[in-house]
Amino acid sequence: ETGVTQTPRHLVMGMTNKKSLKCEQHLGHNAMYWYKQSAKKPLELMFVYNFKEQTENNSVPSRFSPECPNSSHLFLHLHTLQPEDSALYLCASSQQLAGTDNEQFFGPGTRLTVL
Amino acid sequence: GENVEQHPSTLSVQEGDSAVIKCTYSDSASNYFPWYKQELGKRPQLIIDIRSNVGEKKDQRIAVTLNKTAKHFSLHITETQPEDSAVYFCAARESGGSYIPTFGRGTSLIVHP
Numbered sequence: 001e002t003g004v005t006q007t008p009r010h011l012v013m014g015m016t017n018k019k020s021l022k023c024e025q026h027l028g029h030n031a032m033y034w035y036k037q038s039a040k041k042p043l044e045l046m047f048v049y050n051f052k053e054q055t056e057n058n059s060v061p062s063r064f065s066p067e068c069p070n071s072s073h074l075f076l077h078l079h080t081l082q083p084e085d086s087a088l089y090l091c092a093s094s095q096q097l098a099g100t101d102n103e104q105f106f107g108p109g110t111r112l113t114v115l
Numbered sequence: 116g117e118n119v120e121q122h123p124s125t126l127s128v129q130e131g132d133s134a135v136i137k138c139t140y141s142d143s144a145s146n147y148f149p150w151y152k153q154e155l156g157k158r159p160q161l162i163i164d165i166r167s168n169v170g171e172k173k174d175q176r177i178a179v180t181l182n183k184t185a186k187h188f189s190l191h192i193t194e195t196q197p198e199d200s201a202v203y204f205c206a207a208r209e210s211g212g213s214y215i216p217t218f219g220r221g222t223s224l225i226v227h228p
Contacts, residue, residue, distance in 0.1 A: 004158075040124075042119070042217075042218045042220045043159075043204065043218040045215055056215060090158065102208065102216075103161055104149075104161070104216070106151075106158040106160070108157065109158060
């Protein structure tokens with residue numbers, strides 16, 4: 001498997017459930033990102049990790065909890081979500097966080113539906 | 116922070132016509148402007164980018180122009196084909212601060228055969 005992979009591809013959960021989204025990149029990149037993509041809205045940056053350290057938390061509610069155990073894996077733990085959290089969650093990675101090697105490679109996304 | 120406006124939100128053209136999508140940005144310090152294409156149900160993929168030391172860049176049927184003075188940049192697709200149908204996102208990245216791109220809202224391009 002090459003590039004950026006995400007699992008699951010689709011997830012339906014109730015508001016009281018706890019679930020996790022997984023992202024893995026096979027590109028040897030050092031930076032990883034979580035984005036939320038809702039209909040008719042710009043891509044919303046949620047979290048950024050650089051060399052496993054969180055560098056950005058874009059005012060994301062605490063019901064979303066990221067985890068980055070190493071530079072290749074990124075998780076998004078979900079609990080007590082709201083229906084308005086239903087969206088496509090995209091993971092991305094880039095070689096570096098800054099400088100010229102900043103091109104972001106996106107995963108296929110997880111389509112999340114909160115009932 | 117950076118603010119990116121993208122227009123139009125929807126663009127419908129006939130096969131063979133040209134398509135132009137425009138973006139404006141607010142931070143004059145931004146120096147990198149990528150364009151992503153997202154086909155239905157697929158991931159966004161970088162199709163072309165331009166840096167602030169260049170005014171125009173072309174790659175086959177697509178081109179991007181940058182006007183730093185006016186703080187706007189545009190994507191041009193010539194001889195459109197049905198497979199060009201997708202949502203296109205522009206982005207701008209500040210040269211200082213977080214280096215994280217700010218994305219536009221996207222343009223849904225529909226190419227009718």
